Amino acid sequence: MKLIKQLDIVLLLLRCILSFNFIENINSSPNLPCLSSIEGPVIYPDDIRFQSLIIDYNIRVNYTPSVLIYAINEADVIKAVKCAVNSQNGIIARSGGHSNEKYGLGGRNDTIVLDVTFINDITVYKDHRNRNVAKIGAGNRLGNVYNKLNQEGFFIPAGSCPSVGIAGHALGGGYGFYGREYGLACDNIISMNMVDAKGNLLENIESSNHYFDLFFALRGAGGGSYGIVTHFLFEIHPIPERVTYMSLEFNAAQVQQLIKAFNEAEINPRLENKTTLRMKLEKKRSILKLSIIGLYLGNRKRAEAEIDKLLTKTETTHEPKIKPILLEYVEQTFFESVETLATSSEPPSPLQSKYEVVSPVHNIFKVKTFLVKQGEGLTRKAIDELVKFLNEVPCDTSATFELWGGKINHRDDTSSFIHRDVLYCIILTSETSKEQSTKCVDKINDFGRYFQSKFTSYYSYQNFIDRDLDDWETSVVTEDHENTCKGHMDTLMPRVML
Numbered sequence: 001m002k003l004i005k006q007l008d009i010v011l012l013l014l015r016c017i018l019s020f021n022f023i024e025n026i027n028s029s030p031n032l033p034c035l036s037s038i039e040g041p042v043i044y045p046d047d048i049r050f051q052s053l054i055i056d057y058n059i060r061v062n063y064t065p066s067v068l069i070y071a072i073n074e075a076d077v078i079k080a081v082k083c084a085v086n087s088q089n090g091i092i093a094r095s096g097g098h099s100n101e102k103y104g105l106g107g108r109n110d111t112i113v114l115d116v117t118f119i120n121d122i123t124v125y126k127d128h129r130n131r132n133v134a135k136i137g138a139g140n141r142l143g144n145v146y147n148k149l150n151q152e153g154f155f156i157p158a159g160s161c162p163s164v165g166i167a168g169h170a171l172g173g174g175y176g177f178y179g180r181e182y183g184l185a186c187d188n189i190i191s192m193n194m195v196d197a198k199g200n201l202l203e204n205i206e207s208s209n210h211y212f213d214l215f216f217a218l219r220g221a222g223g224g225s226y227g228i229v230t231h232f233l234f235e236i237h238p239i240p241e242r243v244t245y246m247s248l249e250f251n252a253a254q255v256q257q258l259i260k261a262f263n264e265a266e267i268n269p270r271l272e273n274k275t276t277l278r279m280k281l282e283k284k285r286s287i288l289k290l291s292i293i294g295l296y297l298g299n300r301k302r303a304e305a306e307i308d309k310l311l312t313k314t315e316t317t318h319e320p321k322i323k324p325i326l327l328e329y330v331e332q333t334f335f336e337s338v339e340t341l342a343t344s345s346e347p348p349s350p351l352q353s354k355y356e357v358v359s360p361v362h363n364i365f366k367v368k369t370f371l372v373k374q375g376e377g378l379t380r381k382a383i384d385e386l387v388k389f390l391n392e393v394p395c396d397t398s399a400t401f402e403l404w405g406g407k408i409n410h411r412d413d414t415s416s417f418i419h420r421d422v423l424y425c426i427i428l429t430s431e432t433s434k435e436q437s438t439k440c441v442d443k444i445n446d447f448g449r450y451f452q453s454k455f456t457s458y459y460s461y462q463n464f465i466d467r468d469l470d471d472w473e474t475s476v477v478t479e480d481h482e483n484t485c486k487g488h489m490d491t492l493m494p495r496v497m498l
């Protein structure tokens with residue numbers, strides 16, 4: 001429970017930092033009088049708390065908002081949007097602040113940032129159709145969501161990094177170790193409340209009412225585009241009784257064989273949807289490492305059979321079975337796996353500072369993603385080029401292969417998430433120092449352009465937003481997307497806010 005407790009503590013800390021604002025409105029420069037009736041803290045740049053509250057996860061790029069508003073209810077969101085519209089300012093929502101390009105701060109200077117951290121209620125109940133559901137405030141972090149739902153015996157499929165915000169995450173898809181069996185986070189949204197660009201609160205945005213087009217658009221096209229979501233209603237699932245965490249290490253020279261096995265993950269014999277694997281090829285201090293972590297939603301015996309399936313795949317082609325250097329299975333409870341995966345996603349820091357909003361432990365990095373389609377796994381040549389790049393790039397860089405497929409590939413005309421034919425998503429991450437940042441970013445961008453044009457699909461994953469893509473408008477969402485939403489176009493927030 002350690003990790004999750006710390007999440008709560010930081011939230012408490014954030015409350016403390018902000019609390020005296022409730023008692024005594026000392027906002028030094030009420031530049032925008034129309035914000036004065038907002039109940040939550042409204043913090044301007046000349047406030048001593050301001051700087052520490054705008055440090056988000058990736059500190060490679062930094063922006064300064066014109067004002068930071070912590071809404072405590074939907075009425076605050078409405079007031080803030082109306083004020084922004086009337087004063088002709090851009091306004092953007094921030095949930096967990098994990099946007100790789102800082103779009104939670106607007107991706108530029110002088111935006112009004114509406115932070116939803118304090119809209120963080122979670123209520124579990126049965127709906128009128130007897131489904132188990134949870135109403136989840138948009139300010140919750142994934143760690144809180146797993147923790148609260150687990151106490152009631154439930155979960156939603158989502159990512160493994162506990163400090164990621166539920167809103168940005170679920171609006172752009174949201175994959176994790178449960179996705180192949182239960183779908184993406186966005187697939188499990190039943191309904192939403194959202195404040196639109198005119199400051200109207202739209203309640204119960206669902207597939208079966210006149211908001212169906214907005215429902216479609218919000219489920220998977222990426223956050224920050226259509227309005228400010230205040231609450232989600234999620235379908236929740238009973239937690240699996242036992243799960244098995246797997247950790248494997250290989251000799252980096254086995255990378256060709258291992259990626260070949262990944263290429264064949266969904267063909268005879270296919271891996272179960274209950275098996276999710278994350279393979280990582282990383283260069284750290286000039287040394288290449290190859291490893292896999294994974295989760296099987298069942299007991300250890302069956303997990304072992306799945307790994308065996310993967311590692312014997314190349315046998316048919318007269319190649320020897322791939323032998324790991326290290327192989328570990330840990331059968332555990334569902335929640336133990338949430339905690340194990342959390343620490344493998346983010347290396348624990350001494351302070352375990354999960355809440356970047358208030359604590360100064362962050363990363364400087366650039367991420368690019370490549371979606372590889374079913375039946376079109378990386379070729380030998382592509383793998384050679386990738387290894388060559390990793391060896392040459394002057395900063396610590398990794399390529400993570402997230403196995404998608406299973407229910408993630410279930411197409412559904414009530415979701416705008418278009419990547420439904422993906423075998424794996426490659427996440428290329430360069431961690432840099434401030435000094436090396438420009439050099440590394442240029443290198444990874446150049447390589448990305450080449451690699452994508454030659455070896456992978458045209459598409460990238462919108463939740464790892466990448467402002468250096470040449471044509472991001474079409475590479476992460478569908479072109480006809482806006483047409484589909486025509487019915488509500490007049491009420492939608494324009495993309496220019498970004």
Ligand SMILES: Cc1cc2nc3c(=O)[nH]c(=O)nc-3n(C[C@H](O)[C@H](O)[C@H](O)COP(=O)(O)OP(=O)(O)OC[C@H]3O[C@@H](n4cnc5c(N)ncnc54)[C@H](O)[C@@H]3O)c2cc1C
Nearest residue numbers: 095096097098099104159165167168169174175223224229
């Ligand atoms: C360390 C790390 C690990 C990650 N792991 C995974 C993973 O396992 N799986 C995965 O799918 N993704 C993962 N991601 C990506 C993550 O899902 C996205 O970055 C997501 O957008 C973050 O959401 P956020 O609310 O934390 O970020 P924010 O920066 O607050 O918001 C991101 C975007 O969503 C918008 N937004 C935020 N709140 C709202 C709202 N209430 N209404 C409307 N729009 C809103 C913002 O305006 C912004 O455009 C990871 C990212 C990081 C940095």
Ligand SMILES: *[C@@H]1O[C@H](CO)[C@@H](O)[C@H](O)[C@H]1NC(C)=O
Nearest residue numbers: 062063064065107108109110
């Ligand atoms: C944003 O503002 C900061 C100072 O507040 C400045 O250093 C930076 O250059 C600005 N960025 C852009 C893109 O204008």
Ligand SMILES: *[C@@H]1O[C@H](CO)[C@@H](O)[C@H](O)[C@H]1NC(C)=O
Nearest residue numbers: 180273405406407408409410
């Ligand atoms: C795995 O997922 C696929 C895609 O949604 C589905 O067709 C298949 O039935 C699932 N398999 C099992 C055993 O549930």
